[in-house]
Amino acid sequence: MPLVFLSPIILCGKFVAPGKMADRPVPIAEKRLMDVKLGELGKWLGGRDFTPNGIIAASRRGYDRYYNKYINVKKGGIGGIAMLLAGYVAISYLWEYDHIKHDRWRKYH
């Protein structure tokens, strides 16, 4: 009989005090950016890995997230690739802005 009352605790696999089912607090540097509070932003930036390997790992993670959300889906549309190309055009414009502003200012072409 007592085993019936203890079964939830036995099924959880560990002893938890009632009312405290939340996870242990995550260290600030390992949180995702959207979960970081504004005041903690400095600490978060300080704890991130800015070595070349770290940057490559972060770009790989970012690419995987984009790929798995928009392209690697059962019925992917043109949106996935279209966003990539639109971003490429925008970045190219930014890259060339210095040159393009001279075209605007020039009197004779």
Place this chain on the structure above:
Amino acid sequence: MMLNYFDQFASPIFLGVPLIALALTLPWLLFPTPSTRWLSNRLTSTQGMFISTFTQQLLLPVNKGGHKWALILISLMIFLVSLNMLGLMPYTFTPTTQLSMNLGLATPLWLATVIMGLHNQPTHALSHLLPEGTPTFLIPILIIIETISLIIRPLALGVRLTANLTAGHLLIQLIATAALVLLPLMPTVAFFTMILLFFLTLLEIAVAMIQAYVFVLLLSLYLQENI
């Protein structure tokens, strides 16, 4: 003043990095690695279909020894098609308009076919310098001409690609400028110019694909002769 139309072929530098670096690495992002699953996503399946059809087409006339070249030829084709097509979008840079890059792609591959041919089967490779059935008195001249034609192949490959793409981009820029300037003055003429621009853009899309194809096809032909 006159330099303006050719400025589009100078890669602008931002924060120390030229735009050509971004333009050259972008095609890598657009062709994701096929997964080990049986059914992949739509993008990978479409690309896979085009690539297998094209590979079959390209390697049909090449004998078995030449099939080792399949990977490099198809990668080259994908690279060139994507570079050319991406260059047609506004504000982007087309690396294949640079003669240096096209010669850099053409010369090593052509030289590889020639050296392989001369090393493995020198007689057969040299026999291509004299077509069958030429009259005897033409032989010396023809050998010289064929040798020159052989030497000039990498130059032709590179310059063909460069010239086609550069001319296309220049035409688009010129006609677009004309349409833009005419718009407040003579709207009807501007309208016809815009129709012309539309058809020119369609042509450029075709040229982009065709030129890449021709490049790779000729390389496979040179391979076929020499392998």
